[in-house]
Amino acid sequence: MKIIVGSRGSKLAVVQTNWLLEELRKANPEVDFELKIIKTKGDKIQHKALDKIGDKGIFTKELEDALLSGEIDMAVHSMKDMPSALPDGLTLSVPPMREDPRDVLLTPHKISAIQELPENAVIGTGSKRRIYQLKNIRKDFEVVGIRGNIDTRIRKMKEQGLDGIILAAAGLKRIGVYESGDYTCLPLDPCQFVSAPAQGILAVEIREDNETVKALMESVSNPVTKAQMTAERQFLISLNGSCHIPIGAYCNVEGEKLILYGLFGNEDGTILYKGQTEGAMGEEAKMGDRLAKELKEMVEAKIKPGTVYLAGGGCGDKGLITVKAMEKLKTCDAVVYDALVNEEFLKWTKPECEKIYVGKRAANHALPQDEINALLIRLGREGKNVVRLKGGDPYVFGRGGEEGEELYDAGVPFEVIPGITSVIGGLAYAGISITHRDCVSSFQVVTGHLKSEESELDWPVLAKSKGTIVFLMGVKNLEKITGELMKNGMDKNTPAAVVHRASTPYQRVVEGTLETIYGIATEARITAPSLIVVGDVVTKREKLRFFDSKPLFGKNIVVTRSREQSSKMVAQIAELGGNAIEYPTIKIEPIPENVDALAENFGSLDRYSHIIFTSTNGVEIFFDALKASGRDTRALGSIHVTAIGSATAALLAEQGITADFVPKKYVGEELVDGLMPLLKETSRVLIPRSKNARIYVVEELRKVCPVDEYQIYETVREDNTDVDVAEMLKNKEIDYITFTSSTTVQYFVEKIGSENVDDTKNAKCVSIGPVTSDKMKELGLTVDVQAEVYTIAGMIEAILNMEK
Template sequence: MKTGKVYIAGAGCGDFELMTLKLKMLIEEAECIIYDRLVNKEILALAPKSAELIYYGKDNCEGGLIQEKINATLIEKAKEGKNVLRLKGGHPFVFGRGGEEALDLVDAGIEFEIIPGVTSAISVPAYAGIPISHRGINTSFHVFTGHSKDDGEKIDFETVSKLSGTLVFLMGIKNIEMITSNLVNFGKISSTPVAVIENGSTCHQRTVVGNLETISKIVEENHIQSPSIIIIGDVVNLREKLAWFEHKALHGHKVLVTSEKTQAKVTSRLVRSLGGESVECPFFTLDKKSFTIPRLINFDTVLFTSPQSLHAFFEKIEDIRQLLHLRIGVAGEKTKEALNTYKLQANIYSNSYRTQELLNLLTEKEEKVLLVRSTSISAELAVYSQSITELETYYVDKVLRSDEEVIAYINDVDIIAFPNACTVKTLIDSVGREILATKLIIASNENTALKIKSYGLHVNAFGNGEITEETFKTCMETEHCIKGEKDGVVNRRNKGFTHSARAAS
């Protein structure tokens, strides 16, 4: 059997979009992935379903025994003929013990590659508005591990205290008192600025600032936990003007995205761009169905209700000139943009995604209309005309989820985004309305918002057919959200529900 190859890779820190293109390619092709606790789970979601995932949840207080198991597993899986991806947070050669793993692979005669990652030592301060170096302030920076076999005693604090550059301590939060007191004892000025950044580059990032004398107490008072990094030096003062990430609209918020998977990816990307974290939990799937385009010469108008149905139609059509005699109508801005990609302009446009509003724009009752959509609404069409023919391009199926699973998803977030009224009904039929009462709720359109309100729930914001940046920002500006500043958000998220919540609805 041919021996496999091992890739020792850094996944970056926090924000999964900080991973490299090379790592993304390797994940998508991986046969076996061995990963640590600091690896963002959204990175793992890129792996093939056939990939073997092995978790080693090592933290700062665990060491040798688990590392030995990791090294042995790397060798074992490679000898099984698998290409193995060893996935670490940050950079594998920056206090990541990647060198130890590589040496064991050399001894075992196994081929390997090192895939660098974005280290937290530089990227996390940037997310907190702290340049690791700045002209006129420092000409160097120095990175230390704040955790070692002897709890940091191997650091030569007498030498370190005399360094003029920025000091960065990784994995040192449990030893912060020892680190700061040693620096002061060996001559570092006690008023030297210090920042501690927890959960850097994630939606839960928190930054506290003090100096060598005060920071330990500040960390204790704010219950700062691992993973955190410590930044010491005058560059910390720049944060007052340069802080940016923690000012984003959704920073500190976790959003449950309930759209079908394609749209969920779009919404999740928006959530991340606004500083939040998304949790995808689709309640419906949208799968292409086999269909035949009828003879278009028999129609006067063709209407498209969504980008998905429009693209499915154009993938089928053999000659776009078949549309020359037709008026084209679209529902919603995204559908219009999709039409424009085929160098076509709409004759009929509704800024709403509601099919009924698009049909209301038809001027001739007798015109023959081809309605291209995802699913049938035949019962609703009679009020418009007997000359409407539906062309269904997708199957819409429910995703079967247990009540316990849905409750766990909801308890983990503080904002819920609903794409349509059907999803609202499905979720509330499953777990009841009470569990939603403490959440911030947004909807893609007014019809969905009305459905939510019919259950006696508050809607913080709704879009005009889609959830946009403006929808989220409006939500965060409402009085309900203002009352839910950071402490309030934590309170909502910590108010867990059990399966018995359904009975209360």
């Protein structure tokens, strides 16, 4: 029997996983255990503080995906890295014996206690829990952020002249560097300097239904460690913990007696409480819940309630949200949103913002209204600023008034940010003016939810109305609505229209009369969400329509760029009325060890006469690393700077650097031809670039002078997508597929499957340039058009020309 065991690729992760595998092999010699390395987001992003990355599972998600897909059978983590909630279908097995749970101060000073550090000592750590406890020990400590593996952090301590760094004793001991002549290790009592919950414990995550692996783990389990893990994890879970708030827990075991020590505070550390509770074996979970409840109540009693913003998100087009709502989204701590909200808005929130979907479409609610009210009150009382984001306007059939009353009664401050309701904005995008001096000067807005006789509308009054009538949420009752209006005296020839998904790329409008509109809408298969509008203003649509007259309206255009780089292209497509379908085939991943190697040379950049930036990715990673080293653009001095592409040059300009040379065509041959006359034998060129890039430029320039290349990032396949493009191609639902590099072509074909390549003939394939076109032809794709100018704008122009 073979068991595939997944682990991160860091030195510590591999060492601790191999230790566990040895224990398992001793207990189960008949089983073949195989190690598989999987990179996680936390491994790839080394230049940002943990609380700025945003995800709770930054060191676990990729391993969990591999578990759920069946690629691996077990995933080994450090338990302290585990988020408080696990994905459905996964669980934690019993743990093996715990390593040292303490934090340690690693310092170049020969001292015996942390209090002996020099005045204004500078200490490195990336953990809020550690930062705030350090400040409680001595107010004069200056704490700076530090990321990287253990060796990297020790190196940074020496290079940056830090007085110390805080690390977990378990990691130091596991890789054998706890003791050294270069530094002193001072352990910190976990009952006083409270450790991260379950620090020093290995977490083995498995599928819930995998009884085989459960039995294997029982063979190496440790009951004391299990009790500690249960108490400390329950404390974390009860507080819904993450790296954004300071949380610590340590369970001390004395025979059958357990003492749980806990730490909890607010995000900025201005409120921080410690506590403890006692219990016996078997009471671990209750102890964790009890202590969490006590500390949470103490913290919340000191917290000033946050403000809840009842905000309208507009009616579809993301440009219809108000400036104030956008500003609040960018700074809020939590956003509670409905089904009809444009999910692009969620991308504006800060990484650590909590995003909570509550549904609300007809009778299908992810949360009942009373639970939504309670949620808003709870979040506000926790001191969080909350955006309650609704489609349209919060007070137009949005229950905003009800939520405001509940918040008032609970003593939680709230504000209302009005939104553009579909009654106005949605009809405008359909070319229907809700009033018009030529024909109507009033309007009525009516809910189309007709649930019972008791809530029946006053049809005689509505039928006699001289103004425009708009029914929201009523398309399933269209036949009844039109029938009741005619039965009560409204002229059957009164113009009427139904607008589906107003102001979005999927907008559809059908027109008729009161007598005919139901049949027309039924034949067109119009469904919710839709507006029904009755009145003479419908006749003005032919002259007033603008949105569905745009050159790319109704065109589904697949964008295969990475998520991080697709925004410009998506925006241009949307501006022209098209529907950009984001289907990222690639993602950009820094290569930490190569970035570190580049950073070691930052002190001697004056050796170089030229530096070449081949992409915006290279610029971002280079300057992030430069700043992390304590330097800025002055380190480049008088180096001649080359940028491939206008976007790369623009990003350099944002850094205060003007590119000296930008090739007219963004291909290697053009760069070499332009740069060769500027180089001499005494020149030296630095190229921070992609691992996947062509070697041509490096080889050609090395014929003249030394070239140092650092492959600081790589382009890998992006597998997480929300749409099935292969199925859409089969159903002829795609109009264009855009390719911006040969890599996007390669991974696009891999993702849809080579057996589905022929289906791409149901769409038109657009290439950014000759290298990309060559790859398309190689893999069996038709190059329907290639951009004349090798840019995103050039590709858009090529599509527009095909539409003429």
